[in-house]
Amino acid sequence: MRATRVLTSPAALAAAFLLTGGLAGILALPAAALAGPFDMLQTETNAAHTPVITAPDHVKAGQPFDVTVSVGKKPHPSETGHFIRYIALYAGDVEIARADLTPTLALPTVTFKVQLATTTTLRALSAPNHSAAWVAEKKVAVTAD
Secondary structure, three states: OOOOOOOOOHHHHHHHHHHHOOHHHHHHOOHHHHOOOOOOEEOOOOOOOOEEEEOOOEEEOOOOEEEEEEEOOOOOOOEOOEOEEEEEEEEOOEEEEEEEOOOOOOOOEEEEEEOOOOOEEEEEEEEEOOOOEEEEEEEEEEEOO
């Protein structure tokens, strides 16, 4: 029996369809190739890997504010063999910002300027070079004024 694969977005389905030559090609792909950004995550808390989101609890609609994402409550290593490849910020399931990092010189902390129209759960992903990405969430309430 073939394992069922769930495509998490229309874009993933379209890309898989085009790249594999149709439905038969999609079914032949390993499940990891079709995974969306939230399908394969480390969800437990880890002091060195779980992102920490620093953002206000309440903001005004359309008003820009800073969101800082750092990796871990204790400093994460940034070495050639063990480093954070990228930090991505999502509003719900929509990626709104990403920072690609390199080993040795880049510290895994970034600040993004964000503006929201509605109350949203921000999600931060930190992707190390040695395992699946780690995720953290923070709800930001948006008021009219």
